[in-house]
Each structure stands twice: as structure tokens, then as C-alpha cells.
């Protein structure tokens with residue numbers, strides 16, 4: 001049978017076949033080869049109700065058209081980059097790294113500014129001004145639900161992960177998007193209880209998301225809620241490759257004096273001219289410079 005891995009905890013996987021969720025383990029040789037299974041993977045599995053390790057055995061990964069390691073997810077069409085401006089304060093280098101990771105993996109970013117009730121309309125408008133020329137962008141208020149339908153329209157029918165720093169409201173948005181859905185949460189809960197002896201205790205807050213989890217919605221959307229983070233490492237790429245991850249640079253590069261221009265110290269650089277004219281945002285350019293510096297460590 002074929003299904004989607006919707007959750008993985010302590011070596012157990014939850015597989016959704018379009019109707020129900022079953023829990024089980026990966027076949028021995030998958031584990032021996034240290035082949036990781038990602039939430040989002042489409043897998044080949046068999047039902048085995050007599051197995052001591054659950055109700056199914058996963059034989060192999062059938063499809064993984066793309067994946068990210070942080071958050072660890074696969075087969076995404078869209079990554080919603082969620083961040084608040086306050087509580088927690090926005091960290092633009094982290095936001096831009098997450099976006100760059102999407103560009104690298106071939107996943108479409110959607111920008112979602114959360115907690116719009118806390119930041120004030122002006123600050124939200126300013127943040128939107130940075131991103132809306134580059135990517136579909138929305139602001140949402142998780143308390144009132146404002147912006148949720150606008151977000152839904154951008155992701156409907158797609159495989160979509162919500163990702164971003166801890167506490168920005170990803171799970172709140174997940175709940176709003178799948179409110180009133182029959183969902184699979186109850187089935188999963190029951191399965192989880194069956195295996196809880198193996199799940200460790202945590203000292204973390206009750207609401208902190210600790211595992212990636214996919215919620216299938218009735219319009220066909222597969223919504224992945226993911227754990228937050230505070231920092232992100234750059235992937236192992238060449239410094240020159242960072243340029244390609246900034247869409248606002250792409251059309252300008254051909255206008256730089258040097259065809260291999262890094263847009264940092266070179267004279268007659270079209271990117272730096274655009275920066276001076278305010279056509280490229282300062283924070284995006286600063287992120288670009290720090291990301292270029294960061295990947296240089298891979299060269300040592």
C-alpha cells in the first residue's frame with residue numbers, strides 16, 4: 001500500500017493512506033542503512049496487525065521530490081515562512097535564511113507575518129513592503145482570525161509547511177486552518193497513546209510543538225505544523241551560490257560591470273545601486289552579506 005508519513009516519533013511512524021492513519025516502524029534494512037524517513041515522504045507499506053512494533057511496516061520511500069532538514073520535512077509545494085514582529089521580535093537574518101532554503105530546495109515561499117494585533121498596522125505594512133514584491137505575502141491575527149482566509153487561498157490544495165521561530169503562532173494558525181475539519185487528530189491520538197510508554201517525558205511547555213505533524217484538510221491541502229527554532233545554519237553551498245537565492249538580484253546581475261560580481265566590494269554594481277536607491281531592502285541585503293560570510297566557513 002501507499003501512504004504519506006504524517007508524523008514520526010521515536011522510531012514510530014504514522015502513515016496516512018487517504019482515509020485512516022496506521023502506526024508502525026521502518027523495515028530493518030531501511031534502519032540499518034540509516035536511511036531517514038521524513039514526514040511528508042510517500043512510502044510503500046504493509047499492514048501487519050500481529051507485529052509487536054505496530055500495525056504496519058514501511059518498506060521503502062517511493063517519493064521525495066524535495067526535502068528540508070530544518071524543519072525536517074519532504075515533498076513540499078509551499079513553505080509558509082511565519083514570523084511575528086514582536087513577541088518574539090523579528091529576526092530578519094533567520095527569516096531570510098529560511099526563504100533561501102526554499103529557493104535552494106525548489107519550494108515556493110509564502111510570507112506570513114503573524115500576531116498582527118501586537119505590532120501595529122504601520123510596522124506590519126513596512127514588513128510587507130520588504131516581502132510582497134518578492135513573494136506572496138499576508139499578515140494574520142491568530143486571535144481574531146484576520147488574514148486566515150487570505151492565507152488559505154494561497155495554499156489551498158497544496159502540500160504546505162508552516163515554519164518559523166518558536167512562539168510565533170504556527171500551531172495557532174494550523175488550528176484556525178483546520179477548525180471544524182473532521183481531521184485525523186483523534187485517530188492519531190489513540191494510536192499515540194498505544195505507544196506512549198516509549199515516548200520520553202519533556203520539561204517543555206505543553207503547547208510547544210515538538211514533532212512535525214501533517215493535518216490533511218478537506219480541500220486537499222496537506223498542512224504540516226513544525227517545531228519552531230531560534231537559529232538556522234546555512235546549507236553547505238559555495239559563497240557564489242548565495243546570490244542565486246535572492247530573486248531581487250537576479251535581473252540586476254547582468255547589469256553589474258563584472259559578470260561574476262558578488263555585489264559586495266565591486267565597483268559599478270547594479271545591486272548596490274539599487275540598494276542606494278531603496279529598490280532593494282537594507283535588511284535583505286544585510287542578510288545576503290551575512291549568509292555569504294557564513295557559508296565561507298564550509299570552505300575552510
Ligand SMILES: Nc1nc2c(ncn2[C@@H]2O[C@H](COP(=O)(O)OP(=O)(O)OP(=O)(O)O)[C@@H](O)[C@H]2O)c(=O)[nH]1
Pocket residue numbers: 114115116117118140141142143164165166167168169170171172173207208209210226227228229
Ligand atoms: N496576541 C497574539 N497572540 C498569539 C497570536 N497567535 C498566537 N498567539 C499566542 O502565541 C503563543 C504561541 O503560539 P503557538 O501557536 O503555540 O506558536 P508556535 O509557532 O506554534 O510555537 P512553537 O510550537 O514553539 O514553534 C500562544 O500563547 C498563542 O496563544 C496572535 O495572532 N496574536
Ligand SMILES: [Mg+2]
Pocket residue numbers: 170171172207208209225226227228
Ligand atoms: Mg507550535
Ligand SMILES: [Zn+2]
Pocket residue numbers: 253256257261262263264266268269270271272
Ligand atoms: Zn553586483
